[in-house]
Amino acid sequence: xxxxxxxxxxxxxxxxxxxxxxxxxxxxxxxxxLFWYKQPSSGEMIFLIxxxxxxxQNATEGRYSLNFQKARxxxxxxxxxxxxxxxxxxxxxxxxxxxxxxxLVFGKGxxxxxxx
Amino acid sequence: NAGVTQTPKFQVLxxxxxxxxxxxxxxxxxxxxxxxxxxxxxxxxxxxxxxEGTTDKGEVPNGYNVSRLNKRxxxxxxxxxxxxxxxxxxxxxxxxxxxxxxxxxxxxxxxxNGTRLTVT
Numbered sequence: 001x002x003x004x005x006x007x008x009x010x011x012x013x014x015x016x017x018x019x020x021x022x023x024x025x026x027x028x029x030x031x032x033x034l035f036w037y038k039q040p041s042s043g044e045m046i047f048l049i050x051x052x053x054x055x056x057q058n059a060t061e062g063r064y065s066l067n068f069q070k071a072r073x074x075x076x077x078x079x080x081x082x083x084x085x086x087x088x089x090x091x092x093x094x095x096x097x098x099x100x101x102x103x104l105v106f107g108k109g110x111x112x113x114x115x116x
Numbered sequence: 117n118a119g120v121t122q123t124p125k126f127q128v129l130x131x132x133x134x135x136x137x138x139x140x141x142x143x144x145x146x147x148x149x150x151x152x153x154x155x156x157x158x159x160x161x162x163x164x165x166x167x168e169g170t171t172d173k174g175e176v177p178n179g180y181n182v183s184r185l186n187k188r189x190x191x192x193x194x195x196x197x198x199x200x201x202x203x204x205x206x207x208x209x210x211x212x213x214x215x216x217x218x219x220x221x222x223x224x225x226x227x228x229n230g231t232r233l234t235v236t
Contacts, residue, residue: 009156035224045206045227052222091158102166103149103174104225108158 002027004092004107011112013082020067021077021110023092031097034075035104036066039089048090051075052097079112087114118142122207122228129197129235137192137231139207146212148190149225150174150182152203159206165190167212197235205231 003026013019025034036048051059051066059066067076075094079086089111093104120141129135141148146167151159151174161174165184179201181193190209194201208225 004158033222043204044229045208045225047224047226050222050224093159103161103164104159105161106151106159108156 002029002032002094002096002105004094004105006092006107006110008110009108011110013079013112013114015084015114015116016081018078018080019082019112021079021090021092021112023075023077023107025073025075025092025094027073027094027096029096029098033095033097034066034068035093035095036064036075036077037091037093038086039091039109040085041088045091049077082114084114084116087112120207120209120226120228122205122231124231125229127231127233129194129233131198131235133197134193134195135197136194137205137207137233138189139191139228140189141207141209141226142188143209143211143226144187145209145226146187147210148184149208149210150180150190150192151206151208152176153206153230154203162192162205197233199235201233202235203233205233 005024032053034051038046049061049064051068063080065078089109091109092107095104096102123138149164150162163182165171168187183191207228210225211223
């Protein structure tokens with residue numbers, strides 16, 4: 001069974017600083033995908049970034065990058081140059097890619113607060 | 117571009133009442149999902165439908181039923197609501213993933229805006 005662990009219930013970061021949100025995962029499947037979602041206070045779930053287990057390079061999307069360390073089973077989200085609008089809940093999730101249309105398994109989330 | 121539409125946005129039920137949460141997507145996705153979100157618990161899967169005509173239980177299916185009405189619509193029914201079902205419910209959809217080794221295709225879930233349900 002797949003499992004996602006986010007050990008930081010809450011994080012604070014100063015505006016314009018970088019922040020790393022931790023995510024570790026557990027799976028026996030060799031082919032899997034890792035996702036990060038943002039949930040602002042308005043409640044919607046916003047897809048941020050994706051990393052496939054066979055991808056050779058770390059994924060990047062604008063100010064978001066994913067620090068993927070396969071041997072350590074970690075997929076940390078790095079947000080550079082934090083903005084006040086980055087204050088939100090962040091969820092790490094994964095899915096098996098070998099078995100067709102499997103659902104995402106989510107971690108419990110990290111609440112990020114950006115301070116001016 | 118509507119994406120995934122959920123109705124209603126808010127609902128208050130008394131214990132024992134029934135209701136159906138509606139979900140529709142206009143992205144021609146094969147797969148649809150129902151999750152619930154509770155404080156400190158993340159999102160937990162209730163049921164999903166990998167393709168039209170199929171449904172499968174997730175992590176927390178007890179007290180719920182689902183219907184994949186057609187490719188666009190996937191409803192969630194509470195037959196006899198309980199206070200433990202107070203939660204925020206999210207519907208999501210995604211493209212089909214072909215089965216192949218060394219899969220690298222990215223198919224994120226697209227979420228609706230959620231239904232906040234309170235059972236008193």
